[in-house]
Amino acid sequence: MHIDFDRICFRYPNSAGDLFSDLSLRIAAPGFHALFGPSGVGKTTLARMLTGAVAGFSGAIRTEGVRQVFYTYNLERLPGWSSVREHLAETTPTANRTRMEELIAACGIEACVGARFNRLSMGQQNRANLVRYLLQDFDVLVMDESLANVDELTREKIILKIKALFPERCFLYISHNVAEVARFCSQILILRGVSKAPQIVSVQGTDLAQGAAPPPERLERVMLEIVHAA
Structure with a gap:
């Protein structure tokens, strides 16, 4: 597995200058x-x-052995009309469900997975959201x-x-x-x-x-x- 950014140049529209200029990097493993x-x-x-x-840049991003990239971020929201556990069960691929309880415990959210997402603290929300991603392929x-x-x-x-x-x-x-x-x-x-x-x-x-x-x-x-x- 590797990820290569090759001579990336980019600026946002209406920006006064470049954000990236001839940027290259490799993640090799x-x-x-x-x-x-x-x-x-x-x-x-x-x-x-x-x-x-994000598109509109020059240069190239090349990968090998990478099929699926996910992105999780601070304060990302989940639907608030079902419990966290119900949402995790619905979104987790069948083959990965055996790992769900282990990840819930590892992230310390056992006590709140029965609650709706909008009832959780910000830290609990971030951990619940991370569990959701870790259960994906x-x-x-x-x-x-x-x-x-x-x-x-x-x-x-x-x-x-x-x-x-x-x-x-x-x-x-x-x-x-x-x-x-x-x-x-x-x-x-x-x-x-x-x-x-x-x-x-x-x-x-x-x-x-x-x-x-x-x-x-x-x-x-x-x-x-x-x-x-x-």
Whole structure:
């Protein structure tokens, strides 16, 4: 599996300047990867290009071993007229239903799946929505601030469970949390302003797995690399 962005150039209509100029990157393997950078540099736009939701750019996006890309984001809505459990049961492919309870538990929403979506807190809504996507048949899942409004310990539990359950899938995790992407992600793609060259820099994260902890000095070194690159 790999994903290549080759010399991408893009600007929004009526914009004063380019958002991307000759941007190239490669995600070369399955795993839990990150797209990191300050607000406004185009992280969401770049991710939505991968899904096909943003067009009108020059250059090319090429993939191998990728058939289905899904995109989940902070505060995405679900229909409010049925319970979360009913909605999950209705939208989950039959072959994946045996995993539903495990993912509900991993995301810590057992106590609220009987409620309607609009009765949940923002953090519960984000977790319920993430479970819905994890139960689909996907090759790549973009998680655009999908765990916002979720406490740090719960986010860690969810990310580690995702990595354990889906080692053959590719995740692109968009976050502003330096320590989080340094700890949990394998390849960290740091997107910078269009005036900087190269516009994207790759840093190797510590790729923390369940039951392991990176040496503090290694984690600190990766965090410094990220900050300096940004």
